[in-house]
Amino acid sequence: MASHRKPKQRSLTSGTIRAAALLALTGAASATLLDGTGHAENRLTPAQVKAKVDEYQREAEEATEKYNGAREKADKARLRLEALRDQAARRTTRLNTARNALGAFATAQYRSGTIAPALQLALSSSPDQYLERASLAERAGSRQAALIATIGRQERKLRQVRGEAADRLAALRASRTAAAHHKRTVQEKLAAADRLLARLTLEQRQRLLATRDADKAAGSLALVAGRAARAVSYAYAALGKPYVWGATGPHGYDCSGLTQAAWRAAGVALPRTTYTQINAGRRVTRDQLAPGDLVFFYSGISHVGLYIGGGRMIHAPHPGAPVRMASVGDMPFAGAARPA
Template sequence: MAAHRTAAHRKPKQRLFTGPAARTAATLALAGAASATAFEGAAQADPQLTPAQVRSKVDRLYHDAEAATERYNGAKEKAADSEKSLDALRDEAARRTERLNAARDALGSFATAQYRSAGIDPAVRLALSSDPDEYLERASFEDRAGDRQAGAVNGVRRQINDIAQLRAEAEDELSVLASRRADLEKHKNAVRTKLSDARKLLATLTAAQRADYERSADASHGGGAVRADRSTPRGSVNAPNARAAQAVDFAYGALGKPYVWGATGPSAYDCSGLTQAAWRDAGVSLPRTTYTQINAGRRVDRSELAPGDLVFFYSGITHVGLYIGGGQMIHAPRPGAPVRIAPISEMPFAGATRVA
């Protein structure tokens, strides 16, 4: 009876599918898993963008790339400044080390001479001297020389401290340089990523759609104005002074050259690289970035613009052009769009500066 009750309460053993039933179950399981995966993928996939949405996203990526380019330009300028400071500190430390070594050599020579003459007691030297007056005169001279030598020793100590200070400053500047180089690499990668994303989006368009995008971009960036105004005599620009006229003339000479981020000429430019090069040709040194160039002169209202003024765009001051009169500017727009003439009304105006 006990054996019977035990068998009655024992759970029935689950039977595994075998043969055709096993194959059918496996097929259903795989189909179900595939359906679930497909459903999850469809839920997570981005919706197909329309050509208009692609163009809008590409424009935004180009704008973000330009903002990153200006940050890259600023980081590059700061890194170059740090390199110059570090080189200057190292050069000064080397010069002072040479002077220190010379002072040490002089002290060593004096110490050697003093050692050689210190073997005779001064009283004995006086007693043995054939000319006591001459001896006393020489002793007084040696005392004065000793005072001077003590001053030389103190001078050596000061030089050692100065060199240690220079080396500490050089170490600090080296740390700053490393940080600025890291910033430079970060902003460089940001630019490359934005431009790569823009290229990938453009690749989703057909050839006809890409051509349409380029035509619309040219039109919105004043592409037609480039050809119309190339025949305008540069001397007819009514610049307020000779330097402004020279800067405008340089910008006209750059028309058609490609936009390359981080470039300052002579074969390619980014936006702030072009304005910097134009004013450099006129004998004026501008800082490298849009957000520093806007503070490089006197602010002027939009209604007061004159040829040669720098005109800035977007709230983050991420784009700059050179005003040439008639509501137009010469600027380097974006990758794929060469230096050209465009209306200043095509972008959100942020301010203007008169350099000279």
């Protein structure tokens, strides 16, 4: 007689339970992320949009300066590479000429044959004639030895030039890669700013632009900002390099040599000494300091640094101390100038 039992329900395995839970969590997370990314920017107020757009544009400006620096490095590396390649070609030609001359000399020796000096003396009818021939042979041997030494020097120099060319080629490729990266960053930041502005109504955009136009009081500083940023960037790159009296880089600096080199990298020629640099450009007060300004110290205007913001500067302190950051308040402040 058949029993009437309820069919057993299949139990869920632990693996099935984990899979179901994972799918549920993933779905919930995806919904949250999509909702967050899809609507976060829509919830921004016009003031927040303005702040975000300003941030994107500042970041784009920073990337632009990095792009300019990378392009400048690439141009210099390309010019040096071309010069090295020309030099290598000329040295190769000279080396081949010397080798051909040595080969011709050796061929002539082989064809004429060589006779032992004692046998030459025995066969010679005149000792004077023998001595003359011996002298000529000695001079020829000296010329051959000198030619061999010249070839050795030329080979070493050619290897050196080719090695430097290889280094410049690597630097050129690295600079081009960096430039391409910074260019993409600029494009991405500006595109993000445009997308934010597109979310505003026409009236909101007009008000935002009107507000930005009202900020043009800082416009005169903005005209200098690009070059100042390059000078500051150069100073940052010099951090850790040694103080070298009378040096203007790139391996070491004294105080005015560092500021001169930094602004030279930005396309501005400064005088060499602290006493003359303080009169280069427009004098500014301490509360007007902006990144890139020259800050001077002591009553005799004997020290200078490059202001980087936040009350700090980069300077070459003194022999034995490398280029480093310091507070503007660490020394008696004597004045400041903004190169133009």
